[in-house]
Amino acid sequence: xxxAYSEIMGRVTVTPEMRRRVLDNISRADLSRAPExxxxxxxxxxxxxxxxxACLAVVLVGVLAGPKLLQKPTEEPPVETEPGITACGxxxxxxxxxxxxxxxxxxxxxxxxxxxxxxxxxxELGEISYTGADGQSAVYRxxxxxxxxxxxxxxxASVVQVTSGGVTAALKGNGGSYSLAVWTDGAYSYSLxxxxxxxxxxxxxxxxxVISS
Amino acid sequence: MEACPFPRLERRIxxxxxxxxxxxxxxxxxxxxxxxxxxxxxxxSPESREALNRRAEDxxxxxxxxxxxxxxxxxxxxxDAEEVLQDTLIRFLKxxxxxxxxxxxxxxxxxxxxxxxxxxIDYNRVRCADELNEELASxxxxxxxxxWEAVKALPVKYREAVHxxxxxxxxxxxxxxxxxxxxxxxxxxxxxxxxxxxxxxxEAYDFG
Numbered sequence: 300x301x302x303a304y305s306e307i308m309g310r311v312t313v314t315p316e317m318r319r320r321v322l323d324n325i326s327r328a329d330l331s332r333a334p335e336x337x338x339x340x341x342x343x344x345x346x347x348x349x350x351x352x353a354c355l356a357v358v359l360v361g362v363l364a365g366p367k368l369l370q371k372p373t374e375e376p377p378v379e380t381e382p383g384i385t386a387c388g389x390x391x392x393x394x395x396x397x398x399x400x401x402x403x404x405x406x407x408x409x410x411x412x413x414x415x416x417x418x419x420x421x422x423e424l425g426e427i428s429y430t431g432a433d434g435q436s437a438v439y440r441x442x443x444x445x446x447x448x449x450x451x452x453x454x455x456a457s458v459v460q461v462t463s464g465g466v467t468a469a470l471k472g473n474g475g476s477y478s479l480a481v482w483t484d485g486a487y488s489y490s491l492x493x494x495x496x497x498x499x500x501x502x503x504x505x506x507x508x509v510i511s512s
Numbered sequence: 513m514e515a516c517p518f519p520r521l522e523r524r525i526x527x528x529x530x531x532x533x534x535x536x537x538x539x540x541x542x543x544x545x546x547x548x549x550x551x552x553x554x555x556x557s558p559e560s561r562e563a564l565n566r567r568a569e570d571x572x573x574x575x576x577x578x579x580x581x582x583x584x585x586x587x588x589x590x591x592d593a594e595e596v597l598q599d600t601l602i603r604f605l606k607x608x609x610x611x612x613x614x615x616x617x618x619x620x621x622x623x624x625x626x627x628x629x630x631x632x633i634d635y636n637r638v639r640c641a642d643e644l645n646e647e648l649a650s651x652x653x654x655x656x657x658x659x660w661e662a663v664k665a666l667p668v669k670y671r672e673a674v675h676x677x678x679x680x681x682x683x684x685x686x687x688x689x690x691x692x693x694x695x696x697x698x699x700x701x702x703x704x705x706x707x708x709x710x711x712x713x714x715e716a717y718d719f720g
Contacts, residue, residue: 303659303718308679310644311584313576313597321598325568326561330605384700420700428696438696446707450699453683 377419387417393425399487401425401441407508409497410435424448439509440490445483449490455479463503464510472496480506564605571601575618578680579625585675586629588642588664596632600625615686622680623690626672633668655716662712670705673698678719 313321377387377396387393390403396419405412410431418426424442442448455471461480462468468482478496482489491509576597583596603624611617642664648657663671676682676690684702688695710717 303656303716304663304674304678307644307648307656307660307663308581308585308675310647311577311581311590311593313572313580317580317590317594317597318572318576321594321601322565322568322572324598325601325605326565328602330564330602384697418696420704424700424703426696426700428694438699448703450696450701450703451684452677452702452706 383421385419385422387419390417390427393417393419393427397422397425397442399425399441399443401427402512403427404437404439404491404509404512405429407505407512408437409493409501409505410437412437436494438490438492441487443487445485445488447481447490448488449479449481449492451479451490451492459499461499461503461506463506466510468502468506470499470502475499477502482506568601568605571604571621574614575621578618579621581679582622582625582672582675583629584644585663585671585679586626586633586668588644589640590643591641592632593629596625596628599628603628619686619690622676623692626690630668658716659713659718662709665712666705666708670701670708673701674705674709674719677702 377385377392385396387396390401394400401417403415404427405415408429408431410433412429413432414430416428418428420426424440427439429437429439440448451471455478456473457471457475457477459470459477460467461470466482466484468480470477471479471481475498476496477499478494479490479492480502489509491505493505497505579600580593580597583593583600584590587593587596600621604621609620611620645657645660648654648660663674666674672691673687676687677684682690684695684698687693687702688698691698706719709719
């Protein structure tokens with residue numbers, strides 16, 4: 300934990316005066332819950348007919364316009380979901396967005412993927428998230444430089460080095476199950492996190508496949 | 513037999529009048545109920561009110577500092593943070609949520625405090641005084657002031673992840689639960705927050 304920040308935040312405390320003030324205010328506050336029962340709205344029959352007609356019109360428009368909408372090209376441009384974060388449609392699109400190749404590593408994963416998301420962060424970090432049918436997940440990241448790009452700074456009890464495909468990766472985990480691998484090839488840093496984790500032997504095979512992909 | 517066009521209309525009028533009378537009766541009964549006469553504005557008996565006050569004290573003792581700190585990390589002044597602490601506890605007591613464990617309870621409080629604080633940043637931040645900065649300056653702790661200013665300058669989305677990780681000791685999974693975000697997004701924000709702090713703090717960087 301960052302010592303300086305802990306020391307700074309340690310100075311922000313509830314003083315006895317503040318405690319008394321807040322509890323006094325709460326003891327006088329109205330703590331009753333807002334009524335939750337909704338009042339049913341009843342339309343006169345003429346309005347019911349109008350509402351029914353509106354619904355039918357919407358269905359009619361959907362039936363007529365639906366096929367045309369479906370014929371539109373399915374390839375959508377990358378979408379910026381929030382400043383600096385861009386959702387892409389494929390590994391190729393992601394590679395274009397970040398300016399360096401980011402390969403799909405689904406074939407190297409220990410589960411069958413059912414959903415894949417491609418995200419570019421500030422145009423300098425490429426991320427591919429995979430989800431499996433039984434809730435498994437994997438996040439693969441690549442960025443220029445040699446710094447740890449995983450964003451996973453949790454304290455792990457076990458950290459071991461494994462060499463695979465000419466690079467040495469740090470495996471991090473607890474109790475023989477490793478959930479994160481971080482490595483660099485000198486030009487780029489990489490990370491792969493898995494949930495659930497895997498043992499060291501399985502990771503060697505996974506990393507071999509990822510590095511050769 | 514001659515068909516009469518009015519009975520259906522009359523029945524409808526009668527039915528509406530009866531409904532109106534019933535509503536008036538209910539409202540009148542509520543106005544003269546014993547609870548209203550006892551002067552309990554929120555309808556709680558003295559015993560249940562006492563139980564709520566004890567619950568507030570318990571929450572304050574267990575989570576008060578954490579809630580105050582997260583509010584301060586967003587708002588940078590004690591008075592606003594104190595109001596957020598109070599509003600958070602009131603929301604808890606009003607909604608009385610049920611939890612699987614104390615960690616979920618704490619996560620709920622931190623999430624609500626964070627949301628209330630963010631609303632204040634956007635719309636009605638009241639005060640500008642940063643007592644923490646003044647305290648550090650008066651003690652000539654430039655080393656800490658430097659770190660605090662660097663954290664304050666982070667965009668909110670990075671700062672909240674940094675605060676929860678370093679000040680509250682939350683894991684990235686817990687932060688994701690508190691912020692209602694994907695864990696991968698939290699990791700990205702934590703990573704970007706740390707790299708920005710590294711750029712600013714240089715040798716003083718100690719967010720290991």
